[in-house]
Amino acid sequence: MKKKKQISAGGLDSDLASTIHSQSEFFDHLIELIPSRFYISTDDDSKPWYQGLSKAAKASLRLKTKENLKLARRNRFDPDAEPSSAAKLLQQLEDGDSPSKEIDLGDSEKKSVTYEELREKLRRKIEALKGNRGEKRFDEKKMRNEWNKRSREGEGSEREKIDNVGDGEDNDNDNDDDGEEIIEYGKLKLGDEGEGRNSNKKKKLSKAQELEKAKKKEVMRENPSVAEKEMWKAAVSRAMGVKVHDDARLIKGSMKREKKRKEKNAEKWKERVGTVEKMKEERQKKRRDNIAGRINDKKARKIAKREKKLMRPGFEGRKEGFITKE
Amino acid sequence: MARFRKNKRIPFVRPIGKKLPSSVDHVTGDKIPKSFVFSRGKLPGVLRQLQTDLRKLMLPYTALKLKEKKRNNIKDFLNVAGPMGVTHFLILSKTDSSPYLRVGRTPQGPTLTFKIHGYSLAADVIKAQLRPRCHKDLFQNPPLIVLSGFGTGEQHLKLTTIMFQNIFPAIDINTVKLASCQRIVLLSYNKDTKLIDFRHYSIRLQPVGVSRRVRKFVQNRQAPNLSGLQDVSEFLTRPGYGSESEVDDEAATVSLPTDLGRLNRASNKSAVKLQEIGPRMTLQLVRIEEGLCSGGIIFSEFGDKISSKAEKTENAGEQSEDDEEDNEQDDEEGEDQDDDDEEQDDED
Numbered sequence: 001m002k003k004k005k006q007i008s009a010g011g012l013d014s015d016l017a018s019t020i021h022s023q024s025e026f027f028d029h030l031i032e033l034i035p036s037r038f039y040i041s042t043d044d045d046s047k048p049w050y051q052g053l054s055k056a057a058k059a060s061l062r063l064k065t066k067e068n069l070k071l072a073r074r075n076r077f078d079p080d081a082e083p084s085s086a087a088k089l090l091q092q093l094e095d096g097d098s099p100s101k102e103i104d105l106g107d108s109e110k111k112s113v114t115y116e117e118l119r120e121k122l123r124r125k126i127e128a129l130k131g132n133r134g135e136k137r138f139d140e141k142k143m144r145n146e147w148n149k150r151s152r153e154g155e156g157s158e159r160e161k162i163d164n165v166g167d168g169e170d171n172d173n174d175n176d177d178d179g180e181e182i183i184e185y186g187k188l189k190l191g192d193e194g195e196g197r198n199s200n201k202k203k204k205l206s207k208a209q210e211l212e213k214a215k216k217k218e219v220m221r222e223n224p225s226v227a228e229k230e231m232w233k234a235a236v237s238r239a240m241g242v243k244v245h246d247d248a249r250l251i252k253g254s255m256k257r258e259k260k261r262k263e264k265n266a267e268k269w270k271e272r273v274g275t276v277e278k279m280k281e282e283r284q285k286k287r288r289d290n291i292a293g294r295i296n297d298k299k300a301r302k303i304a305k306r307e308k309k310l311m312r313p314g315f316e317g318r319k320e321g322f323i324t325k326e
Numbered sequence: 327m328a329r330f331r332k333n334k335r336i337p338f339v340r341p342i343g344k345k346l347p348s349s350v351d352h353v354t355g356d357k358i359p360k361s362f363v364f365s366r367g368k369l370p371g372v373l374r375q376l377q378t379d380l381r382k383l384m385l386p387y388t389a390l391k392l393k394e395k396k397r398n399n400i401k402d403f404l405n406v407a408g409p410m411g412v413t414h415f416l417i418l419s420k421t422d423s424s425p426y427l428r429v430g431r432t433p434q435g436p437t438l439t440f441k442i443h444g445y446s447l448a449a450d451v452i453k454a455q456l457r458p459r460c461h462k463d464l465f466q467n468p469p470l471i472v473l474s475g476f477g478t479g480e481q482h483l484k485l486t487t488i489m490f491q492n493i494f495p496a497i498d499i500n501t502v503k504l505a506s507c508q509r510i511v512l513l514s515y516n517k518d519t520k521l522i523d524f525r526h527y528s529i530r531l532q533p534v535g536v537s538r539r540v541r542k543f544v545q546n547r548q549a550p551n552l553s554g555l556q557d558v559s560e561f562l563t564r565p566g567y568g569s570e571s572e573v574d575d576e577a578a579t580v581s582l583p584t585d586l587g588r589l590n591r592a593s594n595k596s597a598v599k600l601q602e603i604g605p606r607m608t609l610q611l612v613r614i615e616e617g618l619c620s621g622g623i624i625f626s627e628f629g630d631k632i633s634s635k636a637e638k639t640e641n642a643g644e645q646s647e648d649d650e651e652d653n654e655q656d657d658e659e660g661e662d663q664d665d666d667d668e669e670q671d672d673e674d
Contacts, residue, residue: 182477184474184476187495188496188499189499231616235435235616241492
């Protein structure tokens with residue numbers, strides 16, 4: 001019985017211990033979820049009030065924050081450094097900044113030793129990314145670039161390469177190999193171009209203004225480098241379908257043609273107006289003639305009617321006068 | 327008796343239902359780029375065949391039966407091109423060393439001159455295939471274009487991409503129908519050899535994950551022979567070996583937004599299969615001129631030792647190419663002999 005009691009007591013103890021342990025783990029996990037800045041206070045009085053500083057001081061502060069960010073980023077992505085935890089942060093704050101620098105110098109030696117490990121990690125990451133192919137190729141491209149660079153340079157200079165990978169992920173990797181990877185497609189018409197069109201309406205310049213522009217371009221073309229840039233720009237926009245009015249001769253020709261067209265149109269207009277007038281005159285004349293004719297007809301009819309009475313046979317008409325002249 | 331002659335002149339009536347490709351895209355409102363493919367000078371039969379292949383490639387926005395005479399100049403073509411809305415010219419020509427292809431933008435646009443290092447005709451490509459497929463609506467829609475390797479940022483490559491992107495009409499992603507994207511032109515630039523590979527494929531979609539028997543059955547709609555089987559389930563679930571090309575990686579499959587035919591249903595995975603049709607060419611960009619086969623030379627692969635009179639006259643398209651071949655030989659022979667050869671060129 002005693003044994004049983006002991007065992008049960010021992011069992012109870014172990015149960016209790018395990019439950020306590022699991023609960024404490026759970027609480028630790030919860031606490032780890034809280035970002036450390038909420039319970040580790042940074043001494044704010046060391047940082048000056050930003051808005052009250054001068055321009056130069058503000059600029060230098062900004063540079064400092066940038067550098068801090070860079071450093072933090074490097075430390076975050078450093079595969080050899082231990083992942084920082086809240087406890088470590090606390091310790092750092094108590095000790096000050098100097099310890100971290102010493103650790104950095106120590107780490108750089110470690111990097112060369114763990115080159116193989118880095119390689120392995122890279123390979124694993126490439127495999128992982130290959131699994132998600134089609135979603136985001138960008139990282140894989142960068143990885144491949146880094147891998148190529150490392151395998152090409154060799155062991156001697158890998159330290160610098162590793163530093164480069166840490167810092168300048170953007171600047172140097174995009175130049176060499178990406179020419180093979182970039183794929184361009186035909187023109188796509190996206191739906192959101194209509195909104196910008198109202199503001200982008202360019203006024204069409206008159207031909208005289210175009211001529212001025214072309215002449216200025218001629219003058220600018222004396223300078224060879226500017227001339228070359230202008231030629232490329234013009235060629236590219238012409239290839240895209242935009243009409244580039246470069247040549248002063250052609251503009252002058254088109255101006256002349258436009259003038260001739262205008263003159264011809266003016267001629268035609270005058271002719272039309274003339275014809276209209278003429279027709280009008282003709283019609284009015286005809287009308288007047290007809291009206292006058294009618295009146296004359298009426299008068300003639302009246303006279304004829306009057307004379308009809310005197311048209312007796314053997315009688316010649318109204319007495320005109322004596323036969324013999326007086 | 328006199329032969330009966332049809333004295334009636336029947337006016338040409340276009341059959342109803344046949345749509346002409348218009349100049350302005352109904353959907354986007356932009357001008358559709360059209361092209362003329364023709365040749366300058368006398369070409370051997372093989373190159374004439376290449377010319378017809380190129381014309382077929384540029385369908386439907388090109389003149390399939392364009393006839394040219396020996397006395398036509400580029401000016402004549404330009405005069406016709408204006409009112410018809412033709413924007414690009416593709417000109418084939420040949421010199422002693424190799425054929426050349428010039429791609430130019432009509433009103434006064436830049437001209438890119440390519441030297442054709444090698445080519446294969448469409449007929450040869452199709453003869454080499456085991457199962458050539460050409461479906462009747464294949465040339466009713468313009469092809470898509472994909473350019474790879476041109477992104478190095480050099481000016482002449484950028485201009486080349488822009489030229490080729492603007493030869494084919496733009497695709498409105500909101501209104502495009504999947505069934506109208508049936509062809510694709512691929513241009514890939516090799517930085518080391520500076521050669522551009524030109525390929526032309528037809529696109530086919532095949533559903534993935536469907537067994538071959540079921541797929542053939544749905545495609546052909548022919549009743550299968552079930553005589554040796556006990557049950558329909560045997561027909562459907564018989565584990566046949568999948569085709570070798572079924573082991574595609576995930577990159578070649580897409581999930582379609584709409585249905586396409588009976589087989590490919592929306593939001594199911596389909597594999598994109600390309601089959602080569604059309605000519606195959608290996609091009610090298612040799613010159614870029616500012617005007618349409620005229621004007622100043624913006625870029626030249628082999629140096630600008632071209633005599634000036636070569637640019638002004640029309641027939642001298644070939645002469646300038648002859649000069650270029652001399653220049654190429656100069657480059658190959660070495661730097662020392664350049665002066666002597668230069669003098670010889672001037673005498674020409």
